[in-house]
Amino acid sequence: MSLVLKNVSLFILLIINASYCQREKKFFRKDYHFLESVQNFYKIQTIPRSWQDAKQICEWEGSTFFYPEDEAEANAVLAYVKEAQGYNYFWIGVASLLAKGVFETIDGIPIMDVYNKWGPGEPNDTGGVEDCVVLMKEGNMNDDGCWKKQPYICKKTLASLEWNAACRMPYTDYKYNKDLGRCYNFHLSPKNWTEAFTICSSELSFLAVIESQTEADFLKQLTSLAPKDNIPGNYLRGCVHLGFHNRNGNGWRTIKGTPLENSGYSVWGGGQPDGGDLEQCGTMFYNGQLNDLACDRRCFFICEHDDVDTAGFDERFADTA
Structure with a gap:
């Protein structure tokens, strides 16, 4: 058995074991x-x-x-x-x-x-x-x-409950990154910015906020590896929704309220932002640089979860890309 298949098998066993324990605790959210x-x-x-x-x-x-x-x-x-x-x-x-x-x-x-x-x-x-x-x-x-x-x-x-032990949440699509100490989920169903914001919140998470070059590099790699190329539908390809905006007209801020220039990462793509009042929501080009976009435009998006169990996680299953 290859190392990749072995790790996949071990990861599945980890999810099954964690899910069983969580059912014993009778806790979902x-x-x-x-x-x-x-x-x-x-x-x-x-x-x-x-x-x-x-x-x-x-x-x-x-x-x-x-x-x-x-x-x-x-x-x-x-x-x-x-x-x-x-x-x-x-x-x-x-x-x-x-x-x-x-x-x-x-x-x-x-x-x-x-x-x-x-x-x-x-x-x-x-x-x-x-x-x-x-x-x-x-x-x-x-x-x-x-x-x-x-x-x-x-x-x-109760029977359907699954548990992501590393991310301390019931959503197993999230993957833990040990270098950043956070979990991420690349959503392959394109949504507008508001829908993406709502879905991340529904998953006990938030639209991803880039706070360092390291995190930008990771999200760029996560985007590159996502099986997105053959997803059909009418949506904008080439960028993903992230957690920053200028919807109040008071300058670009993260969804945490931090001015973008103070967030740790504010590398815009060439000529961006260029949409003015017509493009008040934030996205990331596939190359990791930032872009403004009309909030009603549909594209992929990334959710981030930061309530993780770093002490109890087996690093064999960490995503360090």
Whole structure:
């Protein structure tokens, strides 16, 4: 077996072992609550969202859009919601988006095969626009307009929990760099700057901020090695979103609030920045130099996580590129 394959195998074993230990601790994230009776984690999302946005945010956090699988789970979650927030209703991951009146869960299970206690006369598709489902505090379901902004719940099963021991987080795509003492994730799904910022935050991280030439060199190498060349779609190639901007018109700053010139790295590409008010978000060219870009332009992005376990990490698995 080659050294590379051996290290890959050892890394997988490390993830499996760390994940098992984390399941024993019954910890996913600080903002998720574990319910012993159903052996799952739940997060009540208090900022109201449309049904589609709710589904997306749960996915970004590495969880799923909650729907009750049976009466026992419905009762457990409703009791938790009553105790924690007292909402009268909230979105659940059930809708009839593919065919009118054919309700399925987010993972394609027919509503008849899961919890399906509809309220009296429901679903009734009032006005022909009610395709998404809320769960009422009494335990009844009701169809409603998907565009409406409601609270919702994200769910993570204990069985699906994986753990990245080096990065002290449940996201195994992040790789630890021992020289920088931080973890990074190169995202291959192009997003605009605001979406990228939100996704990094959802992963308990932040859009990467370059604070030294060493870090710039590493991100340049990370970008070079990313399998990005054959990713289809309409997005800007040649640069990646990073954590700096001039969105307030007060000069370029990192997302930590530090003026870019004081951040430890401010090497702009030739002629940059050149976009003025039309390009107020920060990116890095593939060559490691900085560039300004319109915030709504889509491209790859890099998230950074700095709450790492440097003492307990096996350096055989560090990314030192």
